[in-house]
Amino acid sequence: MNPVDARAAMVAELEKKNGLRPGPVRDALLTLPREMLMPQAYVRRSAPGEEPPRWDLLDWSAPQDRPELLGLLYGGASVLVQHDGEPLLGRVRGTRSGASITSMSTVMGLSASLLEELDLRPGQRVLDVGTGAGVTAAVACQVCGDQEVVTLDRDRHLTDAARVRLAGLDFRPEVVCGSGEQGLPGRKFDRVFVSYAVGRVPAALVKQLASRGKLLAHVTSASPSWPALAVVERNDGGQITGELRAVEFAHRAGHGMERIWLSEDFRQRIATEPGTWTQRSMLAPPADTDRGLWLAADHLLGGLVRDFGAEHLVIGAPACGSWLRVEPVGRSRWNVTTHGPRDIWKELQDLAVRWQAAGSPSRYRLLFEPDGGQRAVSACGRLFWRLPTRRALDEGASA
Structure with missing residues (x-):
């Protein structure tokens, strides 16, 4: 297959599986030669868990x-x-071995859906935060015109490469090496796109939104399990409105953001140990599609990570060693096994009652408070939480 046919096949797959619609984003993806933006890429050669890991760098x-x-x-x-x-x-x-992969181009289905959500149009001023391989910047240049696009990354190696490779496509946006969360103070943009997950929406980027501007950023806690998409807009009167949408997938966490994981040893213990106690329950566990509940759990319960590779519901709390395992045993019956100081099952069920009383929301208003705080609130106001302060995020990253 040649690159032209490969692009057409990729776009057809995006239309089929991700609902990509006719329009400027689809047109840009059909014409964008990704092999010019990413003339080299890694493929992992080592097996999962093999140490040290090994990758081969392929070259076009x-x-x-x-x-x-x-x-x-x-x-x-x-x-x-x-x-x-x-x-x-x-x-x-x-071949490279050891260390880790430090930058990647995002899954194309996620990128395409977010680019469509941005509603890019000719002449818009666009700030692309997190240059990476330059894919978002290239699409923005194609749609809006390269003179209106700024792409920003903290890694000079990425910005140096993007500048050269975008120029090879006859795109010459402003390429800046600097802090993504600070953006470009004193400038205004019609669209701001953050291509990594953050703990709260960067206040400096909100200030840089022009009238009728829109900002998109994934917001997560230290857990990678239940992310949200923040959609922030400024109206003609200068008022800022925001929304947190529970989503299934998100960008990787940004530099220095604290993350918690379930180690392979912890996963094995959850799968094989008897736990502190097991009960037979007629209460169903929350459905995977109840994403608004899981988003609330991420922030209100805290410290939980789901093992999405398990056959049934498995959740661990790495900090204290608590865990939950739920397995169906016939119609409307579940074996619920818990272990550790936290009763994760009771926490989830209590929160489910609160979530249902609030109307089972999948979206929450994102309020920006005068003191700089950010708060997520259900439409009825009965379910809410505060996002961590900048200071708390900094302390967590340095801990």
């Missing part, structure tokens, strides 16, 4: 790499573009 200039690289670039999955913070320009193809 090497004919033997092209078939596999073409599949990576247009297959729809994340594309791994940087290992261990290295420069992207001047790399030699071959």
Whole structure:
């Protein structure tokens, strides 16, 4: 398959599975040669859990790499573009081991849906926060005109590469190396797009929204399990309105953001140990589609991580070692096994009652308070929580 056919196949798949609609984003994706933005990409060669991990850097200039690289670039999955913070320009193809992947191009279905949500139009001033491989910047240049686009990243290696590769597409946006959360003070933008998850919406970026402007950013706690999409807009009168939408997938966490995980050892203990007690329950666990409940749980219960690889509901609290395992045992019956100082099952069921009383929301108003605080509130006002302060996030990152 050649790149033109691969692009067409990718867009067709996005239309089928992600609901990509006719319009400027679809047109841009059909014409954008991703192999020019990402002429090199990594493929993992080591097995899960193998140490040290190993990757091969594939190169478009090497004919033997092209078939596999073409599949990576247009297959729809994340594309791994940087290992261990290295420069992207001047790399030699071959194997890398140890360390980790430090930058990747986002899953294409997620990127396309967010780009459509931005509602890009010609002449708009766009701030792309988190340059990465330059895909968002390239689409914005195609739709809005490159003179109106600024792309910003804290990693100079990424901005250096993006500047060169975007110029190769005849796009010359303003490319800036700096703090994403600070944006460009004193400037105004019609669209602001943050391509990494944050603990709260950066206040500086909200200030940089122009009249009728829109900002998109994924908001998560330290847990990666239940994210939200923040949609922030400024009206003609200058008033800011915001919404948190519970979503299934989100960008990776930004630099320095604290994250909690279930280790492989912890997962095995949850799967095999008897726990403190098991009860037979007629209460169903919350459904996966109750994303508004899970989003509330992420913030109101805190410290919980779900094992999405488990067959049934499995949740752990890494900080204290508590866990929950729920398994169906016939019609309308579940075995609920818990362990540790937290009764996660009771916490979830109590919150489910509150969530249902609030109208089972999947979206929450995001309020920006005069003191700089941010608060998520259900439409009826009965379910709410505060997002962490900037100081709390900084302390968490340095802990």
